[in-house]
Amino acid sequence: MKGAVLYGPRDVRYVDREDPKIVEPTDVIIRMSATCVCGSDLWPFRGIDISNQPTAMGHEYCGIVEEVGREVKKIKRGQFVVGSFFASDNSCPICQSGYQSRCVQAKPLGAEGAQAPYLRVPLADGTLVPTPELPPNELVPGLLATSDVLGTGWFGADAAAVAPGKTVVIVGDGAVGLCAVIAAKHMGAERIVMMSRHTARQQLAREFGATDIVTERGDEGVACIKDLTSGLGAHSTIEAVGTQEAMMQAIRSTRPGGHVGYVGVSHGVALPGLELFFAEVHLLGGPAPVRRFLPELIDLVCQQKINPGKVFDLELPLEQVAEGYRAMDERRAIKTLLVP
Numbered sequence: 503m504k505g506a507v508l509y510g511p512r513d514v515r516y517v518d519r520e521d522p523k524i525v526e527p528t529d530v531i532i533r534m535s536a537t538c539v540c541g542s543d544l545w546p547f548r549g550i551d552i553s554n555q556p557t558a559m560g561h562e563y564c565g566i567v568e569e570v571g572r573e574v575k576k577i578k579r580g581q582f583v584v585g586s587f588f589a590s591d592n593s594c595p596i597c598q599s600g601y602q603s604r605c606v607q608a609k610p611l612g613a614e615g616a617q618a619p620y621l622r623v624p625l626a627d628g629t630l631v632p633t634p635e636l637p638p639n640e641l642v643p644g645l646l647a648t649s650d651v652l653g654t655g656w657f658g659a660d661a662a663a664v665a666p667g668k669t670v671v672i673v674g675d676g677a678v679g680l681c682a683v684i685a686a687k688h689m690g691a692e693r694i695v696m697m698s699r700h701t702a703r704q705q706l707a708r709e710f711g712a713t714d715i716v717t718e719r720g721d722e723g724v725a726c727i728k729d730l731t732s733g734l735g736a737h738s739t740i741e742a743v744g745t746q747e748a749m750m751q752a753i754r755s756t757r758p759g760g761h762v763g764y765v766g767v768s769h770g771v772a773l774p775g776l777e778l779f780f781a782e783v784h785l786l787g788g789p790a791p792v793r794r795f796l797p798e799l800i801d802l803v804c805q806q807k808i809n810p811g812k813v814f815d816l817e818l819p820l821e822q823v824a825e826g827y828r829a830m831d832e833r834r835a836i837k838t839l840l841v842p
């Protein structure tokens with residue numbers, strides 16, 4: 503088969519790769535229904551955290567089970583399944599506590615390269631969640647979104663303790679930030695403030711349930727949030743970027759006793775201890791334990807109660823994956839859907 507491989511900065515190619523095969527008896531092979539480009543794929547695409555070797559790309563996936571390892575018990579051939587970007591056994595003490603992304607057996611799906619027509623999924627019984635029946639095509643983008651962006655936005659909102667009556671601020675208008683709006687709305691937030699200066703993304707944020715848009719950034723952005731909250735700051739802030747500026751904007755936008763859920767992959771973030779001490783906010787973040795939320799999110803998408811598939815504003819055939827990266831890198835697209 504062919505698949506996406508990163509050769510160097512801004513050099514993604516759709517080239518021959520080995521067909522995935524069952525390696526461990528707990529593996530399955532899925533035939534991809536749709537995959538996509540992640541905001542976090544843009545870091546290596548831009549030459550940050552890049553390896554010297556050509557690297558298979560992609561970690562978001564959903565599709566039909568084609569082949570099943572001999573120790574797989576729950577997942578069956580022919581099922582439509584969704585999984586997270588970390589394979590997990592869903593049974594160790596860490597998984598049991600709801601942090602499957604840090605499972606003692608966690609395996610990154612990125613190492614398998616999901617931007618391809620077929621994918622090996624390790625620890626299939628723990629990792630994958632089947633839909634009740636084969637979904638119609640129009641639900642596939644939404645189901646794919648549960649695999650990462652929606653699950654990550656959901657964790658951001660959960661970690662930020664979003665609840666009815668609260669004011670929620672979202673830093674970052676990428677697909678994860680926009681999905682965090684869906685989560686905050688679903689969790690009953692009273693006021694949802696999206697920090698964005700991008701018209702199309704502001705519109706989608708409003709469609710998903712944002713009540714206010716703040717276009718200012720940094721200290722000016724924080725001042726706007728204080729103005730909106732009687733000088734107190736937000737109850738809950740979701741950080742979905744991963745830079746120093748975004749993290750400090752999130753912490754400074756949050757009131758004492760409030761919660762920051764940070765889900766942007768951290769790049770060069772260093773927190774000033776004394777400021778953190780007096781900020782007196784709860785901080786929880788990291789790679790989202792998407793597996794915890796998957797059953798609920800799949801159900802919400804299948805029942806069409808939410809439509810996170812709207813974050814895909816560009817759809818390309820998989821062989822045009824390089825253009826998918828460029829469009830996101832240049833912010834021409836929020837998120838690229840790739841169809842084999």
Ligand SMILES: [Zn+2]
Pocket residue numbers: 590591592593594595596597598602604605606607
């Ligand atoms: Zn585990």
